[in-house]
Amino acid sequence: MSHPLAEIQWDAIVVGTGIGGGTIGRALAEAGHRVLFLEKGRGGHRSERNGLSEIFVPEARAARGLWPDPLHVTLNGQETAFYAPLGSGVGGSSAFYAATLERPERHDLDSSDSHPSGGWAVGFDAMLPWYEEAARVYRVYGTDDPLSPEPPLPLRNAPELGPVEKSLMDSFRAAGLHPYHAHTAIERLEGCENCLGVKCPKPCKMDGRSAGVEPAMATGNAEVLTEAEVIRIDADQTRVNGLMVRVDGKEHRFRAKRYILAGGALGSPRLLLASANENWPDGLANRSGLVGRNLMFHLNEMFALWPRDAIDGPATKAISLRDLYHAEGTHYGTIQAMGIRASYGEIVHYLNRMLAQSTLPGAKRLAPLSRIPAALAHRMLGSAQIFVGLMEDLPYPENRVTFDPDQPERLSVDYRYSSELLARRKAFRRAIKRAFKGHRRLFLGQQPDLNYGHPCGTLRFGTDPEKSVLNADCRAHDLTNLWVTDSSFMPTSMGVNPSLTIAANALRVASTFNEEPQ
Structure with a gap:
């Protein structure tokens, strides 16, 4: 027997409910389209407030909205598996993110001799109105970047800085740096707990759920089906004809006028590769051979930094700096406060994560012993705040x-x-040392640290079908009714968190849906 929602011919089916899926689904529902969200994860309870954690039981992870299975990584030829910071539930990974929504810089998108990408298919000026709209939709607050020559975003007023934040801001400026209040997507409702890095039990934190799926549902034009795993896309040479979806152990065929992939830069290409058929022997939409390729992350350069005034206080997420964004003719990235303290529990978590990702023999068996060095590190770091240099890949x-x-x-x-x-x-580490000269600081790692929460680029858009998977409107070059609105479309990773760009692009793509697909 067919699933009741499979009996409906939808205007659009959106696979995934993170920033990209939630944003475009809301825009389409508000425009009067009938939208179905398909989400692999569970619906969960709106009052949940758990974070990313090192839980190793797939069923327990799924119940908490976490991706249930390990990510298998072959890094420099060495195979390992660990639980990446990925979500699987309504809101996707964005349900756990720290709500940092920063706009990139002009040279990130526009054609430039200084950047190996050669530019995006849609330039900075064309994206500007969509960045502004995304900032409004996601209720972003903060202060303007003093180094930016571009029109400011429509930011809401930032909350007053605390003593630690003010001390750091003052000492950074005294060192010749240009800090600003980070751009953050929180509504700050009464009783707001600033759920950065954890699920928000209220509609305070603006994510794929609170700013996307829930407003879409409120229109009466959208439905969401959870625990619905899309296992294959059925397509002929030019069109998608349906999705095969596993629900409660049974396969059902869902149909729509338009199909939108938003399962993330790892999930969306995997689904296209899994959908190979006689028309697409190397994977759906893969005439260029680039489906899944050009994978990028950011590199995290984490360091502890002590306020000059030697004052203690809660962890800050309020500070960003772009002094090293594009310095010395080199693409580095943003430096921002991580919103965590060098506490015992955090240090244990990061040590165990490093051990899980290590390719050294027996490293994983050392996890129970991580508490001893964590206790020593906690005593040494004391009141330090943790910052990260988010370096472009x-x-x-x-x-x-x-x-x-x-x-x-x-x-x-x-x-x-x-x-x-x-x-x-x-070079980035040397630049950080110079920039924060006069501050007590300590790098927290020696080996490169890929940010597995920021994958992008695996279905890049462009104007040349031989060098890209999607066209400028993020539609597959050779399939007239298939689009992608997650971070897969990005030809470069930029030097900022990708969330605002994903949201802005999703709004831009939705605006092109004013006619019936050919």
Whole structure:
């Protein structure tokens, strides 16, 4: 027997409910389209307030809205598996994010000799109104970047700084730096708990759920089906004809006029590769051979920094700086407060994560012993605040999402550190040391640290079908009714968190849906 929602011919089916899926689904529902969200994860309870955690039982992870299975990574030829910071539930990974929504810089998108991408298919000026609209939709607050020559975003007033934040801001300015209040997507309702890095039990934190799916549902034009795993896309040479979806152990066929992939830069290419057929032997929409390729992350350069005034206080997420964004003719990225303290529990978490990702023999068995160095580190770091340099990654075709037909549900990637990346990382660390001279500081790692929560680039958009998977409107070059609105479309990773760009692009793509698909 067919699922009741499979009996409906939808105007649009959106696969995934994170920032990209939630945003475009809301825009389409508000425009009068009938929208169905398909979400692999569970619906959960609106009052949940759990964060990303090192829970190793798939059922327990699924119940908490976490991706239930390990990410399998072949890093520089060495295979390992660990739980990445990925969500699986309404809101996707955005339900756990720290709500930082920063706009990139002009040179990130526009054609430039200083950037190896050669520019995006849609330039900075064309994206500006969509960044502004995304900032309004996501209720972003903060202060303007003093180094930016661009029109400011329509930011809401930021809350008053605390003593630690003010001390850091003052000492940064005295050192010749240009800090500003980070751009953050929180409504700050009565009783707001600033749920940065954890699920928000109220509609305070603006994410794919609170700013996307829930407003879409409120229109009466949208439905969401959870625990619905899309296992295959059925298509002929030019059109998608349906989605095969597993619900309660049974397969159902769902149909729509338009199909929108928003399952993330790892999930969306994997689904296209899993949908190979006689018309698409190498994977759906893969005439270019680039589906899954050009995978990028950011590199995290974490360091502890002590306020000069030697005052103690809660962790801050309020501070961003772009002094090193594009410095010395080199693409580095944003430096921002992480919103965590160098507490015992946080140190245990990061040590265990490093051990889980290590390729050294026996490293994983050392996890129970991580509490001893964590206690020593906590005593040494004391009142330090944790900052991160978010360094841009560049696209290389050999870095990719992989697919094994014998293990179709497995999420796996192959990544190699380029010599260019390693050299730029060393230069970034030297630049950070110079920029914060006079502040007590300590780098928290020696090895490169990929930000597995920021994958992008695996279905890049462009104007040349031989060099891209999607066109400028993020529609597959050779399929007239298939679009992608997650971070897969990005040809470069930029030097900022990708969330605002994902939301802005989703709004832009929705605006093109004013006619029936051909």
